[in-house]
Amino acid sequence: MRRLLLALPFALLPLAVAHAAVEHDHDHDEHGSLSAHEHGVGRLNAALDGQTLELELESPAMNLVGFEHAATTDADKAKVAAVRAQLEKPLVLFNLPKAAGCVVATQELESPLFGDKPDTDDHDEDDHEAAKDGHEHHHDHSEIHAHYQLSCSAPGALKTLDLANIFNTFPATQKIQVQLISPSGQQGVEVTAKAAALKF
Template sequence: MKTTLTAVALLTALPVFAEDSRQLDAHEHGVGALNIAIDGTSVAMEFHAPGADIVGFEYVAKSDADLAAIETAIAALNAPLDLFVLPAGAMCTVTNASAELESEEAHDDHSKHKHDEDKHDDHADEGHKDHDDHDHEAHKETGHDDDDHDAHAKKAAHTEFHAEYMLNCDGPDALNEISFAYFQTFPNATEVEVQLISSSGAQSFEATRDAPVLDLGR
């Protein structure tokens, strides 16, 4: 368990290294980010990719087809060794995998909603209990109905898939390359920026659809 915790600790240092080594767009369509920390037989991985790369859209899914596409994508992302293929000699197995879809729009809406609630409570304490009803009627009179809000949310949503993995590799010395089958699974993806921390130090790499096999130089 000690090595696993150490690998996770190393993984937390990767964003700092990534910022120092290269300034990357945090959400550039076609480009994902894979952070890897290797400590003995323990390998921690963290992966981020724009929603458009994985399912072809970034609006909030509501239709059955869109929801099914997200479910299928998460299932695929929960099988890291099928996406990021490691050498057979490394004898790696997945000990933990977790993938989810995150939405900045939802987070912003939640924060704004909480802020508005706090303001409303303050007004209520001052005796302005009819303020909310008045605003609601004014909102309707200006024509900004629920359909307009839904259209705006669909246009402004900003989603990203995030996955975290823990692997155990009985042959860590054989961890010298990664084959990105990821590009075959997700046709909209074109590039993955890779940050690696191991006993050899910190390194950065770039895997692309045209060059999907990454030499880790270990």
């Protein structure tokens, strides 16, 4: 038991480093979010546990839709609807092999662009800060969050996680920071369109 407890800090070290990086970004992020909002960069958390595959994609709306303001024109509304329709097909978007037998158990899509209410507390704080320092701050940084839980009848067929379709579907996405937990362990990788696959 003692040997296991001694190994635990080393096992958690990557998480501590990732957390420290997020905290560092937070210190310099004037928008008050937990992670930096960087155009061209998305984040994906993926976990395979038994027959359950969870995928959580977070991206600035700019990467997916091409803008971050509220959709007011018909063209903008059509673009938002098209992106939402693409995000509602995770089996296609994540190019999951048919042999894995994955079906969508649950999915959640959130974004102010989809009509979700923004967190008013953040805006009140921003307004207060703007009044305090005498400068007006414009916060048009919309994010899109997609969370999927998939049930896979043959998870052994999931050999790689191929994100090429995300890069092809959303070309403004230049890289995706991936945290992957699978039976073979945990890894943190940055993938690009040229190297879009990683092993489970």
